[in-house]
Amino acid sequence: MTTDLSALTTAADRWDGMAAEFSKQEKAYKRDVHGITMGDSWVGLSAYAANRRFDTTLKEFQNAQAEAKAIASLLRDAHTQFVDLRGRLRSARQDAVDAGMKVSDQGVVAFDTEKLTQGERTAYVHDPDYQESVRKAVASWQQRIDQLVKDVGEADKGVEIALAAVVIDSDPSDGTLNGFNGKAYGDIERYEAEAAAAKEGLKISGWVSEGKFTVTGPDVGYTVTGPKYGKEASFKAYADLFHATAEGTLTNGQWKLSGIADVYGGARATANFGFNEKGVVGKAEASVGVRALAEGRAEYGPYAGVYGRVEGFAGAEAAVQGKVARDELTVSAKAFAGEKHSVAGGFEVAGIGIGASAEGGTGVGAEAWWGLKKEDGKWALGGDAFVSAAIGAGAGVEITFDPDKFGAAVDGAADAVGGAVDVVGDAAGSVRDTVGNWF
Template sequence: MTLNYHDVMTTDLSPLADVSEAWKKMGDRFGELKTDYEKHVQSVLGNGNWQGLAYGTQQQYASATAFEFGAAKAEALAIASLLTDAHTELTRLQKAVKDLVHDAEAKDFKVDSSGKATYVGYDNLSEQEKYALHHDPDYAQLQSDAREKAQGWTDNIAKAVKAVDDADQSVKRALTRATSDVSTDGLGFAGFNAHAVGDLAKAGKPDPKATTKTDGWISKGESEASGPGVGTEVSGPDTGAGKLGEAEAHADLGRASAEGSLTNGPMKLAGEAEAYAGAKASAAGGITNEGIQGEAGAFAGGEASTKGRADLGPVGVYARAEGTAGAEAGVNAGAGLDGVQLGAEAFAGAKGGASAGADVGGIGAGATVEGWAGPGAEASLNANKDTSGTWHVGAEVGVSPIVGGALGFEFTVDPGKIADTASSAADAVGDAAGWVADGVGSLF
């Protein structure tokens, strides 16, 4: 979103300093967690009393977890530094706009809510002075000079506002890069960014590729980061909505997410990534005219995921990857107009998984595989419709005494896409029939 004059003049930038301090504290806390983990978990299990394949796997994941704690510290401290720089730079540029407006007003120019300047010096004249001014031979030239000077103030204010917006866009780029893990170290892509840069002047530079010719590609993207924070929420029962009630509590060390897409005609590339560290628990249940739903779950640790998709007309492929380190448990069941689902899981340790699949004309199939290091079990079966109207059918089963994993499958059916494909096919058949008819007709 582009900042305008009103945004610049009314925005309170002071919270940036407080948020920066909060991120610094979170970074320091991640450093303490890394030290505690290495001392009380990793080194204890590596005292030589445990040997074998399971031990090797555990140590591999333990090293990755310790790395991610260190990466989380680096990322949080970089964000803290960026926010400090942002507060300093945006405050300086905001003051420049306000000073410019103050100077204009001191010279009898009024600046409206859009940043447009108008000369109002004549308003303070007496009626006799106004009469004399209107009959001055140079009155038209005086009016023209006033309008020209007013336009000069308006242009200078607009340039100063643009400088604030440019700095704001620079901050956005820097924060996006700081929270994007594009290296394969630690737990791989979509983990915490161990290489985050905390210098706004360096990290906020425009991408050189963004200034080159895009050849028809249209890009969209956004990112979000928050934490640390704690909170609880309880609601219900709501007899009107059929909700029996729900409750949620969380203690977040931090969370971040980003998504974007590139589109060029029938081709579209899209991706998402998110990461979370902390603890959360929730429970909910309800009965409505659309079905029955109940679920409960708890999680403590860190998790990250990433997914991408490429489409060319009716043909698409997708892939997902995710990693978790910590403990979780959950159960859910439901049935209604939008499908059924049934599942339960319990796990403690570290696990990573990947999914891949393809769809043609709105019908798709894929598979999921996970590797676990730690005790756990999982089973799920679902058939449901998402907000876009696409139906998902899948199942997954997994077990791990110490080292194990899970396997699953999934099918998708998108009625809207099937209809579009059928319509396109019908058009193609119609065109082909027309060509044949024309060809036959030409023979006679």
């Protein structure tokens, strides 16, 4: 109630001034930097590359102006809303006081007995109907005050939503992943509506959608942990250019359609060392390049589903691992440089999935292992090596098991059978619990 709301309009004026300064810089950049690629004195691939880069920067100057003007508009909109709502609250408080109430600084309404005459005070103390009418009046004024306070809080939340959204780059394809928002607009209610739609999901013919999109990068850093309780240590270093993920679902009863797309570009290196009662394991990996993945699934409860997936990688990667345990003493290593891609698909029934995959690509790679290990109750000493060059291809089978889905499917089957076959239901539950414990 005592905040100087004029600070909002003052800030809005400064943001408009910022937009004007960006406009000056845009003109200077276009004339002195971007313009040198537009003449005849510089031609060829380098001029073309520079022009593309300069176009992006020039667009950023323009987007910065749009974002700054939108923020100024949002601040003025907020000022208008707050002034109006605070005026309504002050007016309601005065109306309550004029009606014989008192309102504390915390907004608590009470009957003001100090304004009563001696006769009115006597009547109030001895007349139950009078007391009841006062209680109803206090409750009514309290409800009005509370609603107006709530309106101010909701307006404040709307401004927060708008100011958080207006600075998000809405067009990652414009050459920058975290640049200025060239599609910003100064409408608080519009941002509120978009946030509400994203939160609750779009409902069409019984289908409900949910989704999210995240973009991060560029980012550089490293982490070092351990040894944790003397058992594990790890190191991670990364130089991320970008990482974008989009995922969404459509649900309607037992039906669920889901999809995810993920793209990452950069360099990463990790190293882990740990030991426990089973043995000692050391592992190191490094990669640089671009990875992409897209996957879609259609599922009916825990009972059945189908899926498809595509993956791609372009760059270089290497890994080395050593393991010393009661049933294994092995070392392995792999290295690859080039591009490779794979497709996979399959089906799932009651949490058990069977699928196939195919892989192809161009490049140079090698993979090998050697050691002593126990398999199927037998010890084996040996090794294996694989080397590829130029063009390569491969295929495989993948088997998955989801104990939660398996258990839910078995429970559903047992419930469907009903009480007439309780013995079958108990047996199914036992199988579910036994298999689940394996995992």
